[in-house]
Amino acid sequence: MIAAIRETPELKGSVSAPPSKSYTHRVVMAATLSKGRTRIESPLFCEDTEMSLRACQTFGARIVYGLRSITVTGPEKLRAPAEPIDCLESGSTMRFLIPVAALARGRTVLTGSPGLLRRPVGPLIEAVQDLGAKCTSESGYPPVTIQGVLAGGKASIVGDVSSQFVTGLLLACPLARRDTEVTVTTPLESKPYVRLTLSILKKHGIVIGASAGLRRFQIPGRQSYSICDHVVPGDYSSAAFLMAAAALTGSSITIGNLALEPEQPDSQILSILKRMGAKVEVKGEEVTVKGASLRGVDVDARDIPDLVAVVAALGCMASGTTRILGAERLRLKESDRLSSITVELRKFGSKVKEEVDSLEVEAPHMLKAAEAESHNDHRIAMACAILGLVAKGETQIRGAECVAKSYPRFFEDLRSLGGNITVS
Numbered sequence: 001m002i003a004a005i006r007e008t009p010e011l012k013g014s015v016s017a018p019p020s021k022s023y024t025h026r027v028v029m030a031a032t033l034s035k036g037r038t039r040i041e042s043p044l045f046c047e048d049t050e051m052s053l054r055a056c057q058t059f060g061a062r063i064v065y066g067l068r069s070i071t072v073t074g075p076e077k078l079r080a081p082a083e084p085i086d087c088l089e090s091g092s093t094m095r096f097l098i099p100v101a102a103l104a105r106g107r108t109v110l111t112g113s114p115g116l117l118r119r120p121v122g123p124l125i126e127a128v129q130d131l132g133a134k135c136t137s138e139s140g141y142p143p144v145t146i147q148g149v150l151a152g153g154k155a156s157i158v159g160d161v162s163s164q165f166v167t168g169l170l171l172a173c174p175l176a177r178r179d180t181e182v183t184v185t186t187p188l189e190s191k192p193y194v195r196l197t198l199s200i201l202k203k204h205g206i207v208i209g210a211s212a213g214l215r216r217f218q219i220p221g222r223q224s225y226s227i228c229d230h231v232v233p234g235d236y237s238s239a240a241f242l243m244a245a246a247a248l249t250g251s252s253i254t255i256g257n258l259a260l261e262p263e264q265p266d267s268q269i270l271s272i273l274k275r276m277g278a279k280v281e282v283k284g285e286e287v288t289v290k291g292a293s294l295r296g297v298d299v300d301a302r303d304i305p306d307l308v309a310v311v312a313a314l315g316c317m318a319s320g321t322t323r324i325l326g327a328e329r330l331r332l333k334e335s336d337r338l339s340s341i342t343v344e345l346r347k348f349g350s351k352v353k354e355e356v357d358s359l360e361v362e363a364p365h366m367l368k369a370a371e372a373e374s375h376n377d378h379r380i381a382m383a384c385a386i387l388g389l390v391a392k393g394e395t396q397i398r399g400a401e402c403v404a405k406s407y408p409r410f411f412e413d414l415r416s417l418g419g420n421i422t423v424s
Contacts, residue, residue: 001399001400001401001423002400002423003385003396003421003422004395004396004397004421004422004423005388005391005396006395006421007390007391008249008389008420009249010249010250010251011245011249011251011252013254013417013418014254014255014256015242015253015254015413015416015417016257017235017238017239017257018044018046018234018235018238018408018409019044019232019233019257020044020264021049021092021235021237021406022193022235022237023196023232024043024232025048025049025093026171026196027043027232028040028043028052028053028056029056029096030171030201030203030204030228031074031227032056032061032072032074032100033074033078033171033175033204034225035225036227038072038074038229038230039070039071039229039230040229040230041229041231041232042068042069042231043069043070043232044232044235046405046406046407047089047405047408048089048405051086051087051088052092052096053070055087055097058081059080059081059100059101059104060075060077060079061074074225077104078104079104079106080106080108080148084111084143086111086112087142088112089116089334089376091164092164094110094112094119094142094144095124095164095167095168096171097110098128098146098168099128099131099150099168099172099173100168101146101148102131102133102146102149102150103150103175105148107147108145108147109145110142110144110145110146111142111144112143115334115376117143119141119332119333120140121141121142121165122137123158124157124165127155127156127182128150128155130154130155130156131151131152131155131173132150132153132176133146133147134146134148150172150176150177151177151178152176152177153178153181154181155169156185157169157183158185159184160187160188160189162190162329163188163191163193163194164193166188166217167193167194169182169217170219171197173219173221174208174221174223174225175221176221177221178221178222179219180219181216181217184215187215189326190265190302190303190305192264193265198210200230203230204225204228205226206225207220233258233259233261234285235266236258236265238406238407238410239258239287241310241385241386241407242255242414243270243273244269244273244313244386245389245414247273247278247291247294247314248314248389248390250291251417251418253288256285256286259285265303269307272311272314273314276295276296276318277318278292278294279292294314294318294319295320296320296322297323298325299311299322300325300326301325301326301330305329305330306379308327308330308337308338308359309341310382310383312324312341312345312359313383313386315350315361316361316363316364316367316387317390318361319363321360321361321362322362323358324359324360325357325358326357326358327357333379334377334379334405335375335377337377337379337380338359339354340375340377340380341380342354342359343373344375344383344384345383345387348367348370349367349368350362350364367390367391368391368393369392369394369395370387370388370391370396371395371396372384372395373397373398374399374400375399378403378405378406379406381397381402382407385400385411385421386414389420400423
């Protein structure tokens with residue numbers, strides 16, 4: 001699919017933020033591990049979460065779809081699927097399921113699309129092996145073969161590759177045969193996502209002891225997940241692109257369905273926008289952003305990797321230099337995201353300096369339209385789209401269909417705010 005975006009003088013109106021992808025993944029897994037029926041209101045239906053839903057069905061969960069809800073009934077015992085599970089491009093599905101699959105008797109094979117097969121899972125495989133299950137792969141990358149049963153014990157895991165490794169262990173280890181101690185051997189990045197996992201587990205009656213810095217977890221074994229209904233909050237990481245579009249175009253828009261909760265890590269976009277000079281007003285679950293002259297800022301991305309692309313795009317219209325630090329893990333996303341951002345932003349005329357773990361962005365005198373590529377990366381496609389709103393001429397984004405991975409209505413919502421967008 002090609003998205004064509006022309007310069008748009010002003011955006012106006014209001015939209016609702018899509019539901020949180022991170023929350024949806026986690027509650028679907030927790031519901032599958034619960035004995036009984038869990039109702040999930042306002043889940044996100046996108047390519048990634050559909051992978052988790054389908055995978056959980058193969059383990060025995062019964063899922064009933066409503067108009068704006070799903071009901072998940074967990075099985076008495078997880079069953080290993082007869083066929084390999086294709087996780088497509090969903091890293092969350094793959095990394096959460098590796099430990100969860102070790103709870104099922106039998107052999108489970110997890111695979112995915114070429115992009116997912118390039119994302120490392122070696123440290124998680126070693127941790128699952130240390131906890132008593134058989135877990136193998138080719139050189140630490142998917143496909144992965146898991147054969148239970150998870151016994152518990154002691155395991156260590158790195159914290160600077162993916163916090164999803166930790167979340168996968170936290171989901172599975174309460175059901176292990178004995179107590180588990182997990183030690184994080186390097187500083188844990190994306191801590192708010194692990195806190196989100198702990199919050200959801202607590203709602204399901206799971207007890208986990210966590211150190212203040214989230215470097216050590218004590219997990220009693222033989223626990224049971226209790227049923228708990230959920231309402232999925234809005235997704236700040238997706239809504240951030242709409243907020244940035246308002247800031248870039250000097251417009252005023254309102255985005256609803258954005259509860260300001262501690263476990264919403266990407267709500268940091270609000271403070272980043274304020275620091276850059278945009279006006280931000282929060283009333284209840286509505287956020288109004290008004291554009292103004294933007295200035296460059298320094299941003300530490302260690303806990304907010306999903307905001308890197310949008311902050312880089314904002315830097316293309318900000319005076320001075322925007323520096324994004326602590327971002328090396330983005331080289332292991334759907335694309336090498338630091339490289340992809342650099343390549344695409346330069347097409348618009350921005351000056352971008354790329355280091356191993358950082359980016360520096362300087363705005364040009366004027367942004368020019370670009371022939372952009374999505375790199376099959378939803379956040380790259382959305383970043384290019386909002387730049388297209390302020391670039392002179394018509395910007396075309398190839399492979400724009402990848403936004404369906406996290407925000408299927410992105411182009412539709414942006415167009416409803418006045419964006420000059422066509423897709424074909």
